[in-house]
Amino acid sequence: MPGVIDWAISASCGRRSATLPAMTIDFHCHTTASDGELSPRDLLELAQRSGVTRLSITDHDSVAAYQALNPLPGLELIGGVEFSTLWNKTGLHILGLNIDPFCPAMLEAVAFQRNARLGRAEKIAEKLEKYGVVAPLEGARSLASAGNVGRPHFARHMVATGFVKDEKEAFKKYLGSGKSCDIRQCWAEPEQIVAWIRAAGGVAVLAHPAKYNLTRSKLVSFLEAFKGWGGGGLEVVSGIQLPAVTRDLARLCEQLDLSASWGSDFHRPGQSWAQLGRYSAPPQHLTPVWHDW
Ligand code: AMP
């Protein structure tokens, strides 16, 4: 597919989010319940300051951010989650939007995925130890605190112990897609994930489709299967991306009759390409997933 972007390109594709207009909707962001840097409360305050009026917190395989979280005035909170899964050896992320975070289906889903994450963390740690990283499991777990442990926590531990110079190097050499410590045979099947999201009253949306390095025909064949399982949407804009990518994903959305979503994929302040409420212009002609909400 033309214009496929990867992390490196999206991080340097020219625009800084501060130069983009502030959006009132952001349906993709992370907190300390997964690999984000801000607590749920701090994230809500940032959303309010940033002019966001409708927000979905979409932590990796976790809904813990919604526990005891009171919305702030003028800020509508939409239940959300970002599930990890594996399809044909490709690791994919599926957003669940407008879910009831604490219904039985969602509790079952996050318990399954959390367990998968713990087993996966042990396997990642074993591999990293062989490379000479000191105490990777303890380090990553302590950085994740009560949140879900993920590859970014390993990367941060590797930086903190001087094993790599920055997180980018940790992903590039060890943890990134297809590298030896990228363990992905642990997640629930995508069909199961879509079923959980639907049972929780939500809509399943394929997150950041341009980040998987899938050929167009593979992406289309995933999306056809995804629709068959009850998947409903495609994230046509994720943070800052090239206009050609947006156009291409918008076409795909129409071709497959999926609804559209967009968001920043914010993780922490300071990442110029992914600030809360700032992302490339979404196409105006598509039906958004929140059309009926
Ligand atoms: P995990 O949920 O443990 O698979 O980690 C996925 C998260 O790792 C993503 O949401 C990003 O925050 C981060 N990530 C994935 N690939 C990269 C990369 N190449 N460079 C930096 N961060 C990455």
Ligand code: ZN
């Ligand atoms: Zn993340």
Ligand code: FE
């Ligand atoms: Fe993601």
Ligand code: FE
């Ligand atoms: Fe994300």
